[in-house]
Amino acid sequence: MSREVIKVEHISKLYRLGQVGTGTLSHDLKRWWAVVRGKEDPFLKVGVENDRTSKKSSDYAWALKDINFNINQGDTFGIIGKNGAGKSTLLKILSKVTSPTEGIIKVRGRIASLLEVGTGFHPELTGKENIYMNGAILGMTKKEIDRKFDEIVDFSGVALYVNTPVKRYSSGMYVRLAFAVAAHLEPEILIVDEVLAVGDAEFQKKCLGKMGDVASHGRTIIFVSHNMQAVQSLCKTALYLKAGQIADIGTTESVINTYMSREIRNCYSQRWEFENAPGNELAKIISAEVIPYFKDDVNIIDTSTAFDLKFEFYNAVQNQIINLSLLFYSSAGNCIFNVGTGMRTLDKGIHTGILKIPGKFLNDNIYTITLMIVKEGSSALFYLEDILTFEVVDEPRTSAWYGKWEGAVRPTLFEFELK
Amino acid sequence: MTNEKILNSNDDKWDSNITPSNRLLDLNIKELWQYRDLLFLFVKKDIITVYKQTILGPIWFIIQPILTTFVFVILFSKMAGFDTGNVPPFLFYMISITLWSYFADTLNITSKTFTDNANIFGKVYFPRLILPLSKVFSGFIKFLIQFAFFIAFWLYYTFVAKSIIPNWYVLITPFLLLIMVTLGLGFGILITSLTTKYRDLTFLITFGVQLLMYGTPVAYSLTDTKVEKYKNILLLNPLTSIFEAFKFAFFGKGEFNLFWLSYSVIFTLLLLIIGIIVFKNVEKRFIDVV
Numbered sequence: 001m002s003r004e005v006i007k008v009e010h011i012s013k014l015y016r017l018g019q020v021g022t023g024t025l026s027h028d029l030k031r032w033w034a035v036v037r038g039k040e041d042p043f044l045k046v047g048v049e050n051d052r053t054s055k056k057s058s059d060y061a062w063a064l065k066d067i068n069f070n071i072n073q074g075d076t077f078g079i080i081g082k083n084g085a086g087k088s089t090l091l092k093i094l095s096k097v098t099s100p101t102e103g104i105i106k107v108r109g110r111i112a113s114l115l116e117v118g119t120g121f122h123p124e125l126t127g128k129e130n131i132y133m134n135g136a137i138l139g140m141t142k143k144e145i146d147r148k149f150d151e152i153v154d155f156s157g158v159a160l161y162v163n164t165p166v167k168r169y170s171s172g173m174y175v176r177l178a179f180a181v182a183a184h185l186e187p188e189i190l191i192v193d194e195v196l197a198v199g200d201a202e203f204q205k206k207c208l209g210k211m212g213d214v215a216s217h218g219r220t221i222i223f224v225s226h227n228m229q230a231v232q233s234l235c236k237t238a239l240y241l242k243a244g245q246i247a248d249i250g251t252t253e254s255v256i257n258t259y260m261s262r263e264i265r266n267c268y269s270q271r272w273e274f275e276n277a278p279g280n281e282l283a284k285i286i287s288a289e290v291i292p293y294f295k296d297d298v299n300i301i302d303t304s305t306a307f308d309l310k311f312e313f314y315n316a317v318q319n320q321i322i323n324l325s326l327l328f329y330s331s332a333g334n335c336i337f338n339v340g341t342g343m344r345t346l347d348k349g350i351h352t353g354i355l356k357i358p359g360k361f362l363n364d365n366i367y368t369i370t371l372m373i374v375k376e377g378s379s380a381l382f383y384l385e386d387i388l389t390f391e392v393v394d395e396p397r398t399s400a401w402y403g404k405w406e407g408a409v410r411p412t413l414f415e416f417e418l419k
Numbered sequence: 420m421t422n423e424k425i426l427n428s429n430d431d432k433w434d435s436n437i438t439p440s441n442r443l444l445d446l447n448i449k450e451l452w453q454y455r456d457l458l459f460l461f462v463k464k465d466i467i468t469v470y471k472q473t474i475l476g477p478i479w480f481i482i483q484p485i486l487t488t489f490v491f492v493i494l495f496s497k498m499a500g501f502d503t504g505n506v507p508p509f510l511f512y513m514i515s516i517t518l519w520s521y522f523a524d525t526l527n528i529t530s531k532t533f534t535d536n537a538n539i540f541g542k543v544y545f546p547r548l549i550l551p552l553s554k555v556f557s558g559f560i561k562f563l564i565q566f567a568f569f570i571a572f573w574l575y576y577t578f579v580a581k582s583i584i585p586n587w588y589v590l591i592t593p594f595l596l597l598i599m600v601t602l603g604l605g606f607g608i609l610i611t612s613l614t615t616k617y618r619d620l621t622f623l624i625t626f627g628v629q630l631l632m633y634g635t636p637v638a639y640s641l642t643d644t645k646v647e648k649y650k651n652i653l654l655l656n657p658l659t660s661i662f663e664a665f666k667f668a669f670f671g672k673g674e675f676n677l678f679w680l681s682y683s684v685i686f687t688l689l690l691l692i693i694g695i696i697v698f699k700n701v702e703k704r705f706i707d708v709v
Contacts, residue, residue, distance in 0.1 A: 007433075015707060025617070092706070096437060096544035099703040105437035111544075119542045122464055124471045133464060136457035137543055165471070 003108070005189055005220050006071040006094070011103035013064040013089050013244075063089040064244045067103070071222065071237075073188075076215045078235030078252055079224045080259055085241040087224050088193070091115060094222065095191055109188025109220075112139050116193070118178030123167035127158060127177055130166050134181045148184045155206070156180035183210045189220045228256050228394070230402040260300060260393075267389040279314070283322075283373045283381045286312040286350060290390050293359075302395040303410055306359040309388065311371055313353070315346045321376045322346045324353040331366040336408045343377050363410035364394040440703065446695065451546050461553035466560055480564045484520060488513045495638040502643045506583055506670045510576055513569050515637040518596075518665060521562040522603045522658065523628050528554045529607025530624055533615045533705050540706055547702040548695075551608050555600055562596075573669060588668035588675060595668075598687050599661050605691035612694070612701040616708045636662045641674050657683035 016027075064086045071077050081087050092098045094105065095113030120137040121130050131152055135145040145152075153159050156177045158169070166174055192211065211234065215221050225231050231238060231252060238255040240248040248258040269289040277284040292307040301307060315322060325340040341353055367390055372383040394405070451458075470476040488509060495501045496508035503511040529551040533540070536550055576582050614620045632638075635658045639646050646653070653659045660679035667673035 028616075092541075093437060097541055098706045099437065100439055102439060106433040107435045107437065108433055110434075113543060116542045120539055122468060124468045125464060129464070129467075133460050136454075136460045137539070137545060139454075139545065140456075141453075142456040142459075 002072045002074075004070050005073045005075075005108045006222075007106040008067055008069050009104050009106070011064055011067040011090075011093060011100045011105060012062060013086075013093065013098075014060055014101040015063050015089075016060055062244050064093075064100070064241075067246060069239060069246065069249055071220060073108075073220055074215065074218045075237055076221045076223065076235045078231040078238035078255075079222065079241065080228070080231055080238060080255065081241035081247075086244040087241055088115075089244075090241065091191060091193055091222075091224055107189070110139065111189045111191060112185045112187035113191035114138075114182045114185075114193060115191075117175060117182055121166060121174070121178060124165055126165055127153075127162040127169070130177070131162075131181055134178065135184075138182065138185055139187065140185065144186070152180045152184050155183060155210075179207055183207055186214075187219070189222070190214060191222045192224065194225050228259075232256060233402055267386075270387065274314070277314070278384050279382050282316050282320070282375075284314040284316070285371065285373070285382070285384055285387070286314055288312075288369070288371065288387045290388055300393055301390060302393045303362060303364055303412075304359040304395045305392070307357055309355040309357065309369065311353045311387075312350055313373055314350050315348055318348045319345050322351075322381075323374050323377060325372040325374050325380075326355060327370040327372070329368040329370065330408065331368075334408070336365075336367070340374070358413055360413040361409060361411050362392050363405055363407055364392050366391045440700070446699075447546065451548060451552075454545050454549050457545060458549050458553050458556070461550065462557045462560070465553065465557035477564065480561050481568055484513065484516050484565050484568075487516050487520075491516065491638060499638075501639040501645065503640060504642070504670075504672045506666075506672055507576060510569070510572055510583070511640075511666070511670070512638075513572065514665065514669060515662070517562065517565045517569055518599065518662060519632060519635065519637045520565075521558055521596075522599050523632070524561075525555055525558050525600055525603035526607045526610075526628060527624075528558075529604055530610035530614070531621075532608065532611040533701070534611070534621075537706065540702075548608075548698065551604060551611075555604055559600070583669075584671040585669050586667075586671055588664065592665055592668050595661050595664055598684055599658065601691055602657060602683075602687045605687060605694040607694075608698040609690065609694040612697040612705075615701055615705040631656070631658075635659060636666075636673075640666065640672065642672060654679045654682075657686040659683075 067090065079087050079090065089098075091113070092115070093100050095111065095115060097113075097115070118130075118134060120134050122133065125133060128149075131149065132142065132145055135148075135152075136142070140148075153162055156173075156179070158173050158177050161169065161173065166177070169177070190211075211221060211223075215234075221234070223231065223234055235252045237250065238252040239246060240255045240259045242262065247262065248255045269287070271287040271289075272278065272285070274284070274286065277286055279285055287310075289310045290301075290307055291310055292301050292305050294305065298305075309326065311324065313324075321343050322345075323341045323343045325338060327338050328336040330336050339355060367388075368386050369388040370383060370385045371387045373381045375381045470479060473479060475482070491512040492508045495512070496503060528535075532547070532551050532554075540547065573583075573585075577585055610620060610624055614624075634653065634656050636646075636653065641647070641650055641653065641659070641663050654676070660674070660676055660683050663674040663676070664680060665673075667675040
């Protein structure tokens, strides 16, 4: 059974940075001239490694560099990596949406890719017409769709509206219909991008179940996601991309471990020398620290981990009435909540503030903290943004659902009884 | 993943390869054929979405050429005084406009294939040529509706009013139509391929198509004495001999010039081949620059 169905050899992809504009023509001409003279493309050499945080030193960047791997028939293969690691580029190349700059991919069987649900949906067409349209775009023949039509309508749960134009659908119905078509594809190789992030919990579970079925029928699935839980539950093997190169490949578990240890580069603590500590003549911040209480030998903060946030600051004015205020920002930049200490009259000198966050309170997210030192409960003496950054990952779930847990916080510590 | 497995898979039979570039003229007809249902659905979509939520529905396909015909009759026949001989100006301009709008629509829409469909092309693979081909077919359906209308008038003038004498060349008009639309398609896919990276050409195309109409015997006939001295320049336009042959077949008036028709056929085929080569070359990477 372990026949190779995909063999990726030396795949690289070069992107030009910045805009296509008037300067591009001269590059194109130089490149063309080099090719005419039988020389190497001059711009293939200048690509910098794909690292978006560094200032660019070249107009070109390698989104992927020398990728090699194989996938066997019946594998469920996960691709993980941070945003910009090259996951999408690799998917696009595998789905033939764009082509590699170098290298070759050999394929056995028909590939269908789901980079998006509902590709080609036309708002004026009815649900039925769109099922056919979308199915055909994804590579199904009319016969195949005819055969599966009832099943698709059933799966989507929009049977009542199948003759209504989809522009009248709610966004939920739209997505369900689109996914229903996708879920009934039967290619030898199915490529799925993070489309599981859509739809409600029940529907997601249905989709994951459907994909599991597909895999057990000897079909191959390539699955890309940020959701480690979903990757872990669905994929046997995984590939971890970092800056356009393979950082690890192997069993999903070991790859996810590598990913966790390398990518979660957070700012768990900061400490300054008194002379150059951030602040002003009234107050200075000396240190900030996240102190997690790990259970067992786990050393990743997940949603069930309790932790303290500890701050040291210097009060420069005797008998100043002070309180501390903390703002929790999510990775999307929204303020999740704001907590403050009570006001106290403080002596001149170094003081400490500790906030205790219980486990089972925060949702999984990357949190960024802003610390404010407030005078007399009204004006900020000093504040520092991004003083701490840390990630809270999803805890191992006991249910079969792996979708994104909704909400800014996840206070499962609240008592919620079912009698 | 392991060496052992690599050694086992020594049967080198792969179904397809994904590589940086295509062979020069790799049409892959087989693949196009596999996607024929998609072609059909695209055509269906084009047709039904046009008249959704309209009262007159497909009648709109007729109204537009009729109104244009009236304007042309007044403008070119009455005011400018172009001679249509014994052919009723209404009939003369009707076939001209029906043909021209099929050609111009095909050219206009296929020349935007990549930019208009970047969204779909960026998400899923199917043979890209399916899209411009579907436009040729949906345009053909629209053409047929308009043409049927023309035929009704033509039958009246031929057999009832007996003012025009058609000839057996009518039988080759489907072939002329094929050449005309292939020319539009070839031109269109060449332009869309050239405009993915540099948009400059799109500006040229919008008014270029309008100007081209004046260089094609749409509003006049080559046999008109006012036109005759420019005949040899006009015939360089591959559309000219096609339009003239069409009118010759249906009205018995016009030019049927085998030499210039052959020129049009060769021109069209060359353009189509170049168009496909460039199109196939661009489709692999356009999504990065569009």
